Amino acid sequence: MSVVPAVLRSWLARRLLLGVAQTAAVVLLVFVLTEALPGDAAVALAGDQPDPARIAAIRTEMGLNRPAAERLADWVVGLLHGDLGTSLTSGRPVAAYLTDGFGPTLLLAAVTVVLLVPAGVGLGVLAARREGSVADRLVSSMTLAVYAVPEFALGVLLVTLFALRLGWLPPTAVGSGGDLLAQPAVLVLPVLVLLSRPVCSISRLVRAGMIDALRSPYARQAARYGLSPARVRYAHALPNALAPAAQQLARTVDWLLCGVIVVEALFVIPGLGTVLMNAVAERDVPVVQGLAVVFGLVAVVLNLGADLVARRLAPRAGVAA
Amino acid sequence: MTELPPTDRETAVPPGLRRRGFLAATAGATATAGLVLAGCGTGSGSSGTGGGTPRRGGRLRAAFAGGGASETLDPHLGNLFADVARAKALYDKLADCGTDMSARPRLAAKWEPNDTLDRWRITLRKAAFHNGKPVTAEDVLYSFRRIADPKKAYRAKASLEPIDLAASRAVSPDTVEFRLKRPTAEFPNVLAAFGAYIVPAGTTTADFARLVGSGPFRFVSFTPGRSCVVRRNDAYWDGAPHLDELEFVVANEESARVNALLGGQVEYAHELNPTTARAHEGKGQIEIVRLRNSAMQSFAMKTDRAPFDDKRVREAFFLIADRKELVDGALSGAGEIGNDLFGKGYEYYAADLPQRHQDLDRARHLLKQAGAEDLRLTLDTSPVAAGFTEAAGIFRDQAAKAGVTIQVKSGSKDSYWSDILDSGTLCCYRSGAMPIESHFSQRLLSGSTTNATKWRHKDFDALYQQAQSTKDKKERAAVYGRMQRRLYTEGGFLVWGFADWIVGTSRRVRGVAHDAPANTLDWARFDKVWLA
Numbered sequence: 001m002s003v004v005p006a007v008l009r010s011w012l013a014r015r016l017l018l019g020v021a022q023t024a025a026v027v028l029l030v031f032v033l034t035e036a037l038p039g040d041a042a043v044a045l046a047g048d049q050p051d052p053a054r055i056a057a058i059r060t061e062m063g064l065n066r067p068a069a070e071r072l073a074d075w076v077v078g079l080l081h082g083d084l085g086t087s088l089t090s091g092r093p094v095a096a097y098l099t100d101g102f103g104p105t106l107l108l109a110a111v112t113v114v115l116l117v118p119a120g121v122g123l124g125v126l127a128a129r130r131e132g133s134v135a136d137r138l139v140s141s142m143t144l145a146v147y148a149v150p151e152f153a154l155g156v157l158l159v160t161l162f163a164l165r166l167g168w169l170p171p172t173a174v175g176s177g178g179d180l181l182a183q184p185a186v187l188v189l190p191v192l193v194l195l196s197r198p199v200c201s202i203s204r205l206v207r208a209g210m211i212d213a214l215r216s217p218y219a220r221q222a223a224r225y226g227l228s229p230a231r232v233r234y235a236h237a238l239p240n241a242l243a244p245a246a247q248q249l250a251r252t253v254d255w256l257l258c259g260v261i262v263v264e265a266l267f268v269i270p271g272l273g274t275v276l277m278n279a280v281a282e283r284d285v286p287v288v289q290g291l292a293v294v295f296g297l298v299a300v301v302l303n304l305g306a307d308l309v310a311r312r313l314a315p316r317a318g319v320a321a
Numbered sequence: 322m323t324e325l326p327p328t329d330r331e332t333a334v335p336p337g338l339r340r341r342g343f344l345a346a347t348a349g350a351t352a353t354a355g356l357v358l359a360g361c362g363t364g365s366g367s368s369g370t371g372g373g374t375p376r377r378g379g380r381l382r383a384a385f386a387g388g389g390a391s392e393t394l395d396p397h398l399g400n401l402f403a404d405v406a407r408a409k410a411l412y413d414k415l416a417d418c419g420t421d422m423s424a425r426p427r428l429a430a431k432w433e434p435n436d437t438l439d440r441w442r443i444t445l446r447k448a449a450f451h452n453g454k455p456v457t458a459e460d461v462l463y464s465f466r467r468i469a470d471p472k473k474a475y476r477a478k479a480s481l482e483p484i485d486l487a488a489s490r491a492v493s494p495d496t497v498e499f500r501l502k503r504p505t506a507e508f509p510n511v512l513a514a515f516g517a518y519i520v521p522a523g524t525t526t527a528d529f530a531r532l533v534g535s536g537p538f539r540f541v542s543f544t545p546g547r548s549c550v551v552r553r554n555d556a557y558w559d560g561a562p563h564l565d566e567l568e569f570v571v572a573n574e575e576s577a578r579v580n581a582l583l584g585g586q587v588e589y590a591h592e593l594n595p596t597t598a599r600a601h602e603g604k605g606q607i608e609i610v611r612l613r614n615s616a617m618q619s620f621a622m623k624t625d626r627a628p629f630d631d632k633r634v635r636e637a638f639f640l641i642a643d644r645k646e647l648v649d650g651a652l653s654g655a656g657e658i659g660n661d662l663f664g665k666g667y668e669y670y671a672a673d674l675p676q677r678h679q680d681l682d683r684a685r686h687l688l689k690q691a692g693a694e695d696l697r698l699t700l701d702t703s704p705v706a707a708g709f710t711e712a713a714g715i716f717r718d719q720a721a722k723a724g725v726t727i728q729v730k731s732g733s734k735d736s737y738w739s740d741i742l743d744s745g746t747l748c749c750y751r752s753g754a755m756p757i758e759s760h761f762s763q764r765l766l767s768g769s770t771t772n773a774t775k776w777r778h779k780d781f782d783a784l785y786q787q788a789q790s791t792k793d794k795k796e797r798a799a800v801y802g803r804m805q806r807r808l809y810t811e812g813g814f815l816v817w818g819f820a821d822w823i824v825g826t827s828r829r830v831r832g833v834a835h836d837a838p839a840n841t842l843d844w845a846r847f848d849k850v851w852l853a
């Protein structure tokens with residue numbers, strides 16, 4: 001850490017501490033909220049056969065008759081030992097749920113980000129090159145239009161057109177299990193749906209940031225020094241435009257990783273979003289808590305990374321801890 | 322006992338994603354078709370999609386709504402349709418429900434009661450588990466004792482309650498003698514109970530990883546919430562399946578199941594919406610199979626509290642309902658109208674009672690007599706089952722015409738069934754297929770654990786006991802008839818319809834039974850299906 005300046009180090013430490021506190025708060029909040037929901041895992045499991053004796057038996061077997069505080073304490077102790085607990089409904093370890101669901105979600109997120117960065121930045125730069133040009137107006141109106149379409153509607157539209165009408169792509173990832181790479185074609189439509197909105201927001205941010213930067217005194221000064229317009233644009237203006245985009249990107253990745261429920265449901269991708277939906281429906285508190293920890297940590301780490309990148313790209317903008 | 326599995330998972334997607342049939346469109350004459358499956362003795366329903374000679378081979382992929390990562394292969398734990406379909410492929414029960422809900426022998430070749438109907442001798446057929454060992458009386462007793470374990474909460478536990486398992490014994494390797502706590506004429510229904518599968522003696526939870534059943538398919542692989550692959554059991558006692566392999570895949574979203582079917586990714590999609598069915602029926606792309614009488618749809622009135630403690634108010638409510646409008650609106654026409662009795666078309670159903678029609682004048686008159694003019698009450702509903710919220714809205718409007726003000730209250734779908742059991746006065750209710758006798762014993766006796774209408778009458782209980790100790794079937798049917806007449810005139814269930822269960826198949830799939838309500842023997846019975 002010696003290469004890291006002291007100021008940055010203390011800033012990092014503060015950020016990490018804050019992150020841990022935030023994660024703990026999220027977990028506590030999730031626990032309280034799931035406790036506050038009507039019914040518990042026993043009631044959910046009993047379904048349309050709510051025989052009180054059976055519910056009581058399930059409750060005893062699951063240990064739900066113990067006080068909430070005691071269950072939370074047990075869980076926290078387990079967590080400190082790296083044990084996320086076991087699912088109430090299946091008795092399988094929560095860690096297995098997370099690792100099973102993480103693969104597909106991570107793959108989707110990775111493919112989306114790999115395509116998102118060049119597409120978003122490229123479109124933004126293209127639009128910013130000449131403000132008000134045909135290209136600019138086309139990009140701006142298209143991104144606004146696509147951004148306005150909900151993922152679910154877009155997904156249904158794409159499936160109907162490309163899978164059912166034209167038959168080019170598989171309509172869902174059904175039957176691929178978790179191994180989506182074995183059949184890369186199943187990834188195309190989900191990734192398109194996932195890309196649609198972030199591409200719009202990022203390209204618009206890049207465009208706005210670049211136009212601002214090109215108008216700024218330092219860009220004009222650089223031009224007066226005789227630097228080529230391309231160099232001014234890419235070496236001086238673009239990094240300034242990228243700082244807000246990087247933060248937006250972190251939020252996007254966060255959103256992608258935390259399981260894009262709509263896309264997973266629509267395309268039958270057994271990722272974290274699906275795990276979360278089922279766990280909430282079943283009141284499977286340990287699984288929900290485990291997911292909350294993971295989502296909390298992912299959000300903290302990603303935002304930290306984004307702030308670091310933003311600091312690096314545009315130090316003068318300053319980054320609040 | 323053969324209860325429709327809870328459908329929590331049917332709604333395990335954000336409400337906004339569900340495409341439920343809201344259309345009150347004219348759905349054709351299906352609602353009044355009045356399918357009557359005369360009494361007992363109907364064959365086990367071999368009518369299927371398409372005909373021709375069965376062809377051997379191929380892999381069929383079937384998409385079900387599932388339970389995600391917490392799914393299990395333990396057949397005694399299964400709760401969902403997907404669980405039952407898998408259990409059915411891998412295991413057998415002693416008996417199963419036929420199309421009319423009467424028990425059909427499976428692993429039990431025959432059953433004989435003694436004269437007092439409290440001791441039943443079951444003879445097992447020659448059948449073997451997948452490891453070659455024969456299915457014996459010990460396996461049967463072990464399985465039932467496992468289900469009835471007082472420390473556990475296996476689903477079929479309540480259904481097996483009539484059996485005195487401690488006193489029951491294996492007479493010989495292929496004969497079990499069950500001693501019962503009281504006479505039970507309908508004991509074969511217990512053998513057909515939901516989840517009463519026979520596993521090899523000594524099987525524990527950990528063993529379900531290397532599954533051994535006696536069913537038509539052998540276990541190959543299983544990933545919870547994703548897929549389960551099974552392969553033909555050539556030595557199956559009921560004839561080897563036609564398919565080489567069968568894969569169950571999980572797709573919770575209805576549109577995903579339809580898309581997978583249309584896109585050729587699966588050949589069988591369970592549980593489709595009426596609107597989807599209408600869009601594709603007869604278009605030639607896929608086949609739509611409507612399983613009639615699969616789900617009873619009703620409003621449950623709590624008969625132990627005002628205003629429904631007055632039977633005139635209950636009768637008035639029976640007369641308020643326009644059943645056709647409810648079936649067309651809430652079920653998009655995919656069903657038929659009810660007559661305030663459970664089990665239309667099932668064995669012992671009182672089909673001779675006149676069909677009830679809307680009669681608002683008489684309803685108003687009855688309410689006035691009961692001093693219940695300007696009645697105001699709350700109707701509990703929830704998005705827990707397809708059509709519930711729609712039915713509540715339609716009934717509210719119908720009731721308004723009779724001067725009754727209904728406020729619809731929508732509750733949580735995850736705890737709905739438990740919430741409505743004791744609280745409220747009027748609620749939306751539904752039930753899957755089960756024998757009429759089970760409907761009585763589980764919901765309408767003083768001691769029933771899920772008595773949502775709080776119907777508690779000593780004389781009704783006595784009639785039930787009388788039926789259970791009556792050996793002669795005709796006499797028994799007469800007693801059931803009396804019980805149903807009573808419910809028809811003053812019961813708490815306003816049964817307005819019976820919903821179809823809709824299944825979609827690829828055009829290559831043959832041999833899918835058309836007349837098997839969900840949960841019966843021939844429903845999701847893949848050993849009789851083949852690919853053309």
